[in-house]
Amino acid sequence: MEISLDKVATSVLFVIMTTLSCMILNWVWLRPKYLERCLRKQGLVGNSYRLFFGDTKDSSMMVKQACSKPIELSDDIVPRVLPFEQHTVKRYGKNSFTWLGPRPRVNIMSPEQIKDVFTKIGDFQKPKPNPLTRLLAMGVINYEGEKWAKHRKIINPAFHLEKLKWNDIYQELRTES
Known part of the structure; x- marks a missing residue:
């Protein structure tokens, strides 16, 4: 009953590849979807998770678009500096979340809740x-x-x-x- 070296190497490689695939799947899809579900249960609203980039593409596009327009001294600076955050607050309210890749970012603007976080x-x-x-x-x-x-x-x-x-x-x- 002799076990060949090729079979052992193939088995070890298969275990490593399966483990690595499960870790990547968890990092890229399962964990973000679980976090999204938890945030929605807590009453927060926001965009649904999108694979790999989340809201990063939308955010960079809005920043590029905002920077392409001229600004006057009397203009409101928020749409220029934080266009995606302003859009999110207008669309989803003061308590919302966005995605930085596979990580959610929670926006809280209620002073009581902010104080609670800091304490x-x-x-x-x-x-x-x-x-x-x-x-x-x-x-x-x-x-x-x-x-x-x-x-x-x-x-x-x-x-x-x-x-x-x-x-x-x-x-x-x-x-x-």
């Missing part, structure tokens, strides 16, 4: 940046959990209304002298 440290996680982004852009924006809470507590007083008013007064005094 629950471990429940809402940021997407993991790629290694190049981590290398180039480190700071409070990339912190998570307790480290984020600690740094937020440190910088929060800088954004109180009284301090901002003093900064405006200081700037006026500097420009006058």
Whole structure:
């Protein structure tokens, strides 16, 4: 009862290819569709998931179209800077989602819900940046959990209304002298 090396190699290759195919299928189709279903159950609305690119093509097309038009100083800047986001909010409302490839991006514009997200440290996680982004852009924006809470507590007083008013007064005094 001799097992040939070719049969073993073929079997191992078949297992590897099947596992890899299942992982790709899960990443590209099954997980995004599952996340879409969960988001819709929670009352959020948005575009249906499209394979690989999601809403990326629509977004880049809208940005290109918005940049091709001239803009005046008195014009609203939102349609120029964030045309796809503005379109999504107009079409689906303030609580909606879009797709960045196979990942959903949830838009929340209700102050109570935003406060809820910022106060629950471990429940809402940021997407993991790629290694190049981590290398180039480190700071409070990339912190998570307790480290984020600690740094937020440190910088929060800088954004109180009284301090901002003093900064405006200081700037006026500097420009006058």
